[in-house]
Structures are given as C-alpha cells and as structure tokens.
Amino acid sequence: AQSVTQLGSHVSVSEGALVLLRCNYSSSVPPYLFWYVQYPNQGLQLLLKYTSAATLVKGINGFEAEFKKSETSFHLTKPSAHMSDAAEYFCAVNRDGFQKLVFGTGTRLLVSP
Amino acid sequence: SQTIHQWPATLVQPVGSPLSLECTVEGTSNPNLYWYRQAAGRGLQLLFYSVGIGQISSEVPQNLSASRPQDRQFILSSKKLLLSDSGFYLCAWSVAGPGQPQHFGDGTRLSIL
Numbered sequence: 267a268q269s270v271t272q273l274g275s276h277v278s279v280s281e282g283a284l285v286l287l288r289c290n291y292s293s294s295v296p297p298y299l300f301w302y303v304q305y306p307n308q309g310l311q312l313l314l315k316y317t318s319a320a321t322l323v324k325g326i327n328g329f330e331a332e333f334k335k336s337e338t339s340f341h342l343t344k345p346s347a348h349m350s351d352a353a354e355y356f357c358a359v360n361r362d363g364f365q366k367l368v369f370g371t372g373t374r375l376l377v378s379p
Numbered sequence: 380s381q382t383i384h385q386w387p388a389t390l391v392q393p394v395g396s397p398l399s400l401e402c403t404v405e406g407t408s409n410p411n412l413y414w415y416r417q418a419a420g421r422g423l424q425l426l427f428y429s430v431g432i433g434q435i436s437s438e439v440p441q442n443l444s445a446s447r448p449q450d451r452q453f454i455l456s457s458k459k460l461l462l463s464d465s466g467f468y469l470c471a472w473s474v475a476g477p478g479q480p481q482h483f484g485d486g487t488r489l490s491i492l
Binding site for chain 2: 366
C-alpha cells in the first residue's frame with residue numbers, strides 16, 4: 267500500500283535561510299507525488315507535483331522538489347525563506363491507481379525574523 | 380478557470396442535531412469529488428469520494444453520509460451529530476485520470492457542543 271512519511275512535525279528557520287521539508291514515500295507502483303501548503307483556517311493549495319517527467323519539479327512561490335527513486339524521497343526545498351512561507355506543508359502520494367491521495371501528517375514551517 | 384465553493388465557513392451545532400455541508404465546483408464537467416476531515420494536529424482523512432452523479436464510495440464507517448445530486452455538487456450530511464464529528468471538513472475536486480492533483484475548497488470548521 268502507498269504511504270508517505272514526513273520527518274519532523276515542526277521545522278524552524280530564519281528568514282533568508284534554506285527551507286528543507288522531508289518526505290519519503292512507499293509505493294508498489296510508479297508514484298505520483300504532490301506537495302500542498304495550508305495556511306491557517308484555509309484549504310490546501312497545490313505547490314507542485316511529480317508525474318514521472320523531470321525529476322526536479324519547480325512549483326509556485328519559489329519552491330521545488332526532487333524525486334529520488336533510489337532514496338524513495340521527494341523533499342521540498344526553497345533557497346531563501348520568507349515570513350509568508352510560514353504554514354503547514356503536506357506531502358501526498360496517489361493511492362490504488364486512482365486519484366485518491368494518501369497524505370502525510372504534515373510539517374509546520376516556522377519562520378523567524 | 381475552475382473554482383470550488385464550500386459553505387458555511389464555520390458552524391457550531393449541538394450534539395444530536397442534523398448536518399448539511401455543501402460543495403460546488405465551477406468551470407469543469409464530470410469532476411471527481413472528495414470529502415476530507417482534518418482533525419486538529421493531524422493529517423487528512425478521506426471520508427467519501429465520487430466519480431459521478433449518484434456514485435458515492437465511503438472510506439470509513441461513520442456517522443456521516445454523502446450525496447452527489449448534480450454533476451458539480453457534493454453534499455456531506457448527518458442525521459445526528461456526535462461530539463467526535465468536530466473538525467475541519469474539506470471538499471476537493473480533480474480531473475479524472477492518473478496523476479491529476481486534487482484542488483481544495485476553503486473548508487468548514489465544525490464545532491459540536
């Protein structure tokens with residue numbers, strides 16, 4: 267069965283520092299992988315998706331993620347954090363060959379001045 | 380462009396009362412539709428999904444039900460709410476086909492007293 271694991275329920279960075287949010291997946295079939303961001307009391311917004319094309323995927327707001335099959339990872343990065351990046355981030359993988367998604371438990375990103 | 384609307388944004392209901400949350404999608408036809416619940420500090424739990432009018436699949440046994448009376452309308456209901464039904468409810472849609480991302484509404488915060 268497909269699953270994702272997000273290491274670290276909270277990640278703290280200073281403004282301008284590198285952001286690295288970790289996601290490891292488990293899938294018996296070639297996966298489709300997604301990163302979403304959620305601001306307080308709002309729905310989830312798609313940041314980027316991996317669908318077996320380029321392994322380095324660029325998304326919105328300066329985020330990108332690299333698919334590494336050998337490490338079963340899909341970590342999210344941003345070179346320089348902004349205060350507005352403070353939010354919760356979810357990694358997800360497709361499930362059962364359908365568009366049902368399995369979500370990780372989320373990582374809350376805290377950005378300090 | 381496609382949009383998704385959920386209402387109400389917040390709802391406070393007494394235990395034992397009925398529930399009806401509505402979700403509508405604009406700008407697309409025959410979308411897949413999903414209801415999720417997000418408990419505080421936890422990930423997303425898929426409650427129901429639908430691939431067409433009148434076609435509802437339940438993911439977990441519970442006190443809730445879903446209906447899809449029209450192509451782009453998805454309703455979450457309960458006859459008698461329990462305290463455990465409190466949470467943040469999210470509706471989402473996707474285009475049919477592998478690798479398609481889900482797009483979320485702004486959610487409904489449900490508090491049961």
